[in-house]
Amino acid sequence: MSTSTESGLILPRYRRDPEGTHPPLNSPEYRSTQLRYPKQPLVLLPHKLTEVTGPLLGYGRVGELDNDLTRQHPQEPQGQRILVHGRLLDGDGKPIPNSLIEIWQANAGGRYRHVWDNWPSPIDPNFDGVGRTITDDEGRYEFITIKPGAYPWKNHDNAWRPSHIHFSVFGTAFTQRLVTQMYFPDDPLFFQDPIFNSIPDEKARQRLISSFDLSRTVPEWALAFRFDIVVRGREATPFENPEDEEDE
Numbered sequence: 001m002s003t004s005t006e007s008g009l010i011l012p013r014y015r016r017d018p019e020g021t022h023p024p025l026n027s028p029e030y031r032s033t034q035l036r037y038p039k040q041p042l043v044l045l046p047h048k049l050t051e052v053t054g055p056l057l058g059y060g061r062v063g064e065l066d067n068d069l070t071r072q073h074p075q076e077p078q079g080q081r082i083l084v085h086g087r088l089l090d091g092d093g094k095p096i097p098n099s100l101i102e103i104w105q106a107n108a109g110g111r112y113r114h115v116w117d118n119w120p121s122p123i124d125p126n127f128d129g130v131g132r133t134i135t136d137d138e139g140r141y142e143f144i145t146i147k148p149g150a151y152p153w154k155n156h157d158n159a160w161r162p163s164h165i166h167f168s169v170f171g172t173a174f175t176q177r178l179v180t181q182m183y184f185p186d187d188p189l190f191f192q193d194p195i196f197n198s199i200p201d202e203k204a205r206q207r208l209i210s211s212f213d214l215s216r217t218v219p220e221w222a223l224a225f226r227f228d229i230v231v232r233g234r235e236a237t238p239f240e241n242p243e244d245e246e247d248e
Contacts, residue, residue: 025037025038027194027198029155029156029194029197029198030155030194030195030198031155031156031194032155033198062100062132062133062134066131066132066133067131067132067133067141067142067143067144068131068143068144068145069127069128069129069130069131069143069144069145069146070127070144070145070146071144072127072128073125073126073127073128074126075125075126076126077107077108077124077126077127077146078107078108078109078124078126078127078146079107079108079109079124079127079146079147079149080108080146080147080223081144081145081146081147081221081222081223082144082145082146082147082222082223082224082225083142083143083144083216083217083218083222083223083224083225084103084142084143084144084145084165084182084210084224084225084226084227085140085141085142085143085213085216085224085225085226085227086140086141086210086226086227086228086229087135087138087139087140087141087228087229088101088135088139088140088141088169088228088229088231089139089228089229089230089231090230090231091230091231093230094139095135095137095138095139095140096135096139096231097135097136097137097138097139098134098135098137099134099135099139099169099170100132100133100134100169100170101132101133101134101135101141101167101168101169101170101229102130102131102132102167102168102169102170103130103131103132103143103145103165103166103167103168104129104130104131104165104166104168105129105145105148105164105165105166106129106148106149106151107123107124107127107129107146107148107149108124108127108146108147108148108149109121109122109124109149110148110149110150110151110152110163111123111124111149111151112129112151113127113128113129117151119151119152121149121151127146129148131143131145144222145165147163147184147223148163148164148165149163150162150163150187150189155194156192156194159192160189160192161189161193161195162183162184162187162189162190162193162196163183163184163187164181164182164183164184165181165182166179166180166181167179167180167181167182167227167229169229169231178231180208180229181195181196181208182208182209182210182225182227183196183208183209183210184209184210184225185209185210185211185212196208207230210225210226210227211225211226211227212224212225213225213226
């Protein structure tokens with residue numbers, strides 16, 4: 001579904017995601033939200049020409065080794081090498097091509113290469129923990145990296161974050177950025193992680209957990225995990241509620 005502006009620009013309209021898919025802005029168990037969730041009603045800022053035609057990071061700005069976090073330094077990093085792959089899809093299951101995907105993560109010891117991360121786990125001089133790539137015509141992406149370790153944080157007593165990789169996905173304009181996290185199957189820390197559990201719907205939470213993919217492992221070299229990312233697509237269904245359109 002789309003709508004026209006006074007200038008004649010055709011802008012996309014999106015259907016609402018099912019209730020419970022996304023965490024509330026204020027999640028009391030995740031203490032940081034108490035300091036940064038909006039205290040006033042949100043103000044709708046519709047996309048206009050400037051936002052829709054803003055700068056993008058395309059193929060010319062992505063380097064050869066940007067999606068291989070194990071080859072960005074003279075030596076290899078420590079830890080279990082993994083291949084993370086999947087597809088970027090819209091709400092109708094169609095691939096989203098030529099889209100920038102970024103990742104950032106802790107190293108195998110659970111430490112970020114960041115000045116504020118100073119817990120007693122060593123920094124790996126051969127691992128920055130950041131990468132990016134562009135989806136192909138079928139919406140496929142791939143990263144080679146190291147499985148991140150769990151790390152402590154001060155949200156609650158004896159708090160540890162499950163192993164995870166942060167994902168940033170861009171649409172057709174810079175302002176259409178979405179951020180999520182990928183977790184690993186059978187992590188023992190899920191039960192006490194308030195970020196993971198801030199998502200009300202159990203099925204939605206499970207979609208954040210990657211699946212082990214034996215078919216993509218490389219013998220004697222790397223394990224593989226699949227993580228498909230689904231974003232809201234164009235309004236193609238006839239079941240759209242017209243009353244919702246007026247509120248968007």
